[in-house]
Amino acid sequence: MFSPSNESVIELHNITKDYQMAEQSFCALDDISLTIKRNEYVAITGPSGSGKSTLMNVLGCLDNPSAGHYYLDQQDVASLTEAELAKIRNYGVGFIFQSFNLLPRSSVLNNVMQPLIYRIMANKTRKEMALNALARVGLSDKVNSLPNQLSGGQRQRVAIARALVTNPAIILGDEPTGNLDSKTSGDIMKLFDELHQQGHTIILVTHEAEIAQHCQRVIRLVDGKIESDIINSKELPDG
Amino acid sequence: MGNTLHALIQGTKAAMQAITAHGMRSALTTLGIIIGVGAVITVVAIMESLSATITDQLDDLGSDMVTLQAHTNPEQEMLGLSNKLSYDDFLMLKAKTNNVSDMTATMRAFSLGTSVQYGRSNTQTQIIGTDSSYQRVINIYPELGRFLSESDDLRRRRVAFIGSTVAEKLNMPSNPTGEFINLSGDWFRVIGLAEKRGKLFGFDQDNYIIAPFSTIRSLNGSQVTDNIDIMFTPNKGSNLDTIKAQMRQILRQKHKLSGDDVDHFKFVTAEKIKKQFSEITTAVTLVAGGVVGISLLVGGIGIMNIMLVSVTERTKEIGIAKALGATPQFILFQFLVEALILSLLGGIIGLALGYGLAAMVAMFMPGDGGVMVPMWAVALSFGFTTAIGVIFGLAPAIKASKLNPVDALRYE
Numbered sequence: 001m002f003s004p005s006n007e008s009v010i011e012l013h014n015i016t017k018d019y020q021m022a023e024q025s026f027c028a029l030d031d032i033s034l035t036i037k038r039n040e041y042v043a044i045t046g047p048s049g050s051g052k053s054t055l056m057n058v059l060g061c062l063d064n065p066s067a068g069h070y071y072l073d074q075q076d077v078a079s080l081t082e083a084e085l086a087k088i089r090n091y092g093v094g095f096i097f098q099s100f101n102l103l104p105r106s107s108v109l110n111n112v113m114q115p116l117i118y119r120i121m122a123n124k125t126r127k128e129m130a131l132n133a134l135a136r137v138g139l140s141d142k143v144n145s146l147p148n149q150l151s152g153g154q155r156q157r158v159a160i161a162r163a164l165v166t167n168p169a170i171i172l173g174d175e176p177t178g179n180l181d182s183k184t185s186g187d188i189m190k191l192f193d194e195l196h197q198q199g200h201t202i203i204l205v206t207h208e209a210e211i212a213q214h215c216q217r218v219i220r221l222v223d224g225k226i227e228s229d230i231i232n233s234k235e236l237p238d239g
Numbered sequence: 240m241g242n243t244l245h246a247l248i249q250g251t252k253a254a255m256q257a258i259t260a261h262g263m264r265s266a267l268t269t270l271g272i273i274i275g276v277g278a279v280i281t282v283v284a285i286m287e288s289l290s291a292t293i294t295d296q297l298d299d300l301g302s303d304m305v306t307l308q309a310h311t312n313p314e315q316e317m318l319g320l321s322n323k324l325s326y327d328d329f330l331m332l333k334a335k336t337n338n339v340s341d342m343t344a345t346m347r348a349f350s351l352g353t354s355v356q357y358g359r360s361n362t363q364t365q366i367i368g369t370d371s372s373y374q375r376v377i378n379i380y381p382e383l384g385r386f387l388s389e390s391d392d393l394r395r396r397r398v399a400f401i402g403s404t405v406a407e408k409l410n411m412p413s414n415p416t417g418e419f420i421n422l423s424g425d426w427f428r429v430i431g432l433a434e435k436r437g438k439l440f441g442f443d444q445d446n447y448i449i450a451p452f453s454t455i456r457s458l459n460g461s462q463v464t465d466n467i468d469i470m471f472t473p474n475k476g477s478n479l480d481t482i483k484a485q486m487r488q489i490l491r492q493k494h495k496l497s498g499d500d501v502d503h504f505k506f507v508t509a510e511k512i513k514k515q516f517s518e519i520t521t522a523v524t525l526v527a528g529g530v531v532g533i534s535l536l537v538g539g540i541g542i543m544n545i546m547l548v549s550v551t552e553r554t555k556e557i558g559i560a561k562a563l564g565a566t567p568q569f570i571l572f573q574f575l576v577e578a579l580i581l582s583l584l585g586g587i588i589g590l591a592l593g594y595g596l597a598a599m600v601a602m603f604m605p606g607d608g609g610v611m612v613p614m615w616a617v618a619l620s621f622g623f624t625t626a627i628g629v630i631f632g633l634a635p636a637i638k639a640s641k642l643n644p645v646d647a648l649r650y651e
Contacts, residue, residue, distance in 0.1 A: 062562055063645040083566045089644075090564020101559045101648065105260055115563040117253075120245045162563070 007074070009170060009201055010036040010059060015068035017054050017224075028054040029065065030224035038169070041196045042203045043212040046221035052205045053098070055221065056174045059203065060095045061085050073169075090118050094163030098175040098205075100155045102147040102162075108134065109143045112161045133165040134158075137191060153184035160191060171195060173204040177211055189214055243568070250572035257549070257577055258584075265581060268545040271538025272585025272627065273592060275531055276620045280593025282527040283616040285600055290520045291611060294513060303509070304376060305479065307332075307469040307486065310505040322503035323466040326456070328493060332469065335489050338477035343372040344467045348422070348455045355405065355448060356421040362408035365447045366422060368455025376470045384416035384431030391430075392451040399427040402445035403435045422448070425458060479508075535623055538585065543631035546578050550639045557639050558647025571640040578632020579625065586624035590617065 017029040028051045036042055044052050057063035058070060061077060070077040072088065080088070089095070102111050109130055116126040134140055137157040147155055156176060163171055173192070177185035189211065196202050204215065212218045213232065220228045258265045309324045329344040336342070348366035355364055370392045373379070379386070381400070391398050399420060406415045415429045427450060436444040456465070473479050483506055494503050550557070557570060590612075598610045 057645050060562070062648070063643075083568065086561065086564050086566040086569075089562060095562055097562075097648070101555070101562070103556060103559065114560070117249050118564045118566065118569060120241060166564075 007038065008035045008071075009038050009073055010034070011069075011071040011074075012058075013069040013071070015055075015058060015065045015070060017051070017058065017063070018066045027224050029058070031068070032224070032226060034219070034226065034229075036201065036203065039196070039199055039201055040203075041192075041201075041216040043215035043218045044203065044205045044221060045207060045209075045212045045218060046227070048207070050221040051224040052207075052221055053174055054224075056172055056203075056205050059170075060093050060172050061088050062095070086118070090115055091166060092168055092170060094166060094168035094171045096156075096159050096163045096171065096173040096176050098178055100147070100159045102155060102158055104147055107144050107146060108139065108150070108158050111147065111158055112165050115162060115166045129165055130161075133161040136164060137161045152179050153181075153187065156180060156184075156188060157191070160188070164195070168200070170201045170203065173202070175205055175207070177206065177208065185211070242566075246566065246569045246572045247576070250569060251576045251580075253573045254577035254580055257553075257573075258580060261549075264545065265584075268542055269538075269581050269585030269588065271541040272535065272582050272624055273538075273589040275535035275538045276586050276589025276624060277592035277596065278534060279528070279531040279620055280590055280612055280616060281596040281600070282531070283524065284593065284597030284610050284612045286520050286524050286527075287611045287613055287616075288597075288601055290517060293516055304470060304472050305483075306507040307471070308505055308507060309466055309503060311503075312501050315501075324469060324490075324504055325465045326452075326467060328490060329467055329469050331493060332486055332489060336471075336482060336486055338474045338482055339471045340474055341372060341375045342469065342471035343369055343376045344452060344469050345369040345373065346452060346455055346459070346465065346467045348450065348458065352423045354423065355409065357409035357411055357418065360409045362405065364402075364405050364408075366455070367447055367449050368452045368459075369449060370452045373449065373470070376472050379436075380434050381431040382434045383414050384429070386431055387449065387451055392453050395453045395457055396451060397425060397427045397454055398430045398451065400431045400433065400449040401429055402433050402447045404443050404446040405448055406432055408446075420448075422450075535627060539582070539627035539631040542578055542581055542627065543634060545581075546574060546632055546635035547638070549577070550574060550635045553639075554642065554647050554650040557642050558644050558650065561642065561644040562648060567640040570642075571636045574636035574639045575629065575632045578636065579628035582624045582628035582632075583621070586621055589624075590620060 012032055012034040015029055015032045015034075016027065019026045019028055030051075032055065044055060046052050054063065058065050061072070064078070072092065077085070077088075103114070106114070109127070112130040112133055113126050116129060119126075131140070131143065134143060137160050139154060139157050139161065142150060142154060142158075147158065150158065156179070160173075160176070163173075171192075176192070177188050180188065185208075192202055192204065193214075202215075204211065206212055216232050218228075218230050218232065219226060220230075307324065309322045311320060311322045315322065326344060326346075329342075333342050346368040348368055353363050353365065354361055355366075369387070371387050371389050374386045382403070384400075386400055387398070390396075399422075401415065401420075409420065411418055411429075415432055418429045419426050420429060421427075427448075433445065438444060459465075473482050487502065490504055491500075491502070496503065560570065594610065594612055597612065601610045
């Protein structure tokens with residue numbers, strides 16, 4: 001979907017997000033400007049209530065900013081129709097939710113296949129792609145299980161497989177290791193490293209310093225503003 | 240186009256999953272539709288087979304037969320008047336009316352009462368005085384023996400042609416011809432047994448005794464003035480209205496009725512009875528239709544209610560679907576198809592139920608007991624249930640399709 005260049009895939013210009021809560025206005029994002037390039041590996045950190053998740057939702061086209069412009073692959077998101085936004089969510093972005101958001105009554109395979117249901121393709125191809133994504137996260141043996149039969153780490157890997165199956169340019173993870181023990185967290189992070197090496201742009205929200213340090217770039221939010229934007233000593237890709 | 244078709248197919252799959260996942264709830268949701276459609280099919284099937292049975296029987300009776308009767312309107316009745324048609328009227332009509340070759344007169348045998356005796360048995364029946372022409376007008380045929388002949392009438396013979404119910408009730412031998420029956424003291428010889436005709440409107444059509452007109456007339460004697468019914472069948476291709484106008488003119492002249500006077504007689508046709516009956520069935524069907532319409536409306540609201548609950552309950556699921564790339568159109572189709580499947584499912588079950596009920600009721604009805612569900616009733620039921628599915632499914636489906644993904648995901 002996106003052009004294969006090192007240009008910025010994500011550009012935020014003065015993004016603001018207000019919530020109207022019982023007569024009171026709450027500013028979740030306050031005038032954020034930010035550029036993320038292709039194949040960057042970014043962590044967004046900050047205390048709770050700092051606007052991390054809101055920023056994630058805006059980046060994933062799940063929520064509209066109150067003001068400002070969001071250019072996704074040089075395209076102004078505000079100008080898109082609901083159907084076009086649905087297409088971006090399906091083809092351009094893989095979203096991994098903090099609470100997994102798996103369908104409890106559907107098997108692991110059906111959960112992973114779900115994004116492909118919204119595409120016109122043969123059911124057989126869908127199944128092959130889903131099995132392939134499950135193999136990548138090491139869950140080939142749990143294909144027919146229901147989500148509640150799996151451990152937290154396994155569920156998170158199903159959620160990752162669901163984000164991977166569409167082969168999106170950008171993978172967004174909202175606290176992908178938030179509910180996991182440190183060993184499982186390590187496994188999951190290895191998975192993100194691999195995805196990064198394969199060329200995906202990865203943006204993770206996390207409150208864990210260890211995870212943040214694992215990434216190449218750490219953006220810290222406080223009260224809806226960018227407090228710091230540090231590039232770790234790790235080697236950056238060209239550009 | 241491809242997108243729409245794709246959304247429709249995948250939406251249907253998702254809808255089927257949702258319906259089967261909540262089996263009990265789906266069944267209860269469709270209950271309103273099941274009852275509504277079941278009721279409409281039952282009522283229509285019963286009315287249809289009832290009216291078909293009756294139309295058949297009226298056709299047997301000879302739908303082109305016309306009866307001319309004396310008629311006294313209520314104002315004249317209050318004055319103590321009672322109009323009559325006499326044998327002379329009959330003879331004059333028979334002689335002067337064009338285009339009618341089959342005409343007969345019948346007379347009630349007042350003097351003989353209604354009871355008949357044979358051996359030790361007796362029963363109540365209807366005694367009719369008429370002549371040989373009756374057979375051609377009424378289409379009545381002997382099973383055994385013969386019908387009245389002209390000479391029976393000329394010679395005032397005391398002979399009787401009897402219906403099968405009379406023979407049965409009187410415990411007569413299987414061939415009753417030659418036996419004597421007693422009508423209030425007068426003995427009549429049975430000359431023929433009529434073919435069985437069955438029941439009409441629940442009335443036994445085989446409970447009668449026919450005797451020569453002249454015999455009954457002489458037994459009635461002078462104590463009662465003649466009052467006869469005249470029955471006739473217009474010739475094929477002739478115009479009944481012209482015939483009626485001609486008869487009316489003849490009778491008015493003979494009865495010396497001037498300009499403003501009302502007729503002393505009226506024409507009764509089987510066609511008219513059929514029409515009256517069909518008016519009754521139409522009225523019943525309409526009333527039943529109204530009741531059923533209300534129950535379908537209630538059923539539709541039930542579906543809408545459940546669909547709204549379903550949308551609320553599955554808000555999170557809708558949020559996930561939208562976050563993963565489902566278009567609003569896809570969500571719309573999924574919920575619309577779900578409502579449609581629920582209502583159509585109700586329609587199909589209701590149809591089967593109605594058919595079964597109608598078959599059960601038909602067993603207790605007169606006639607050959609066949610159930611007829613006309614195609615229009617089936618088409619109407621399905622048209623109606625489809626409309627209900629779409630109309631009442633639309634609001635919840637639109638609600639679902641317009642949900643904002645973030646808000647939907649946050650819903651617990």
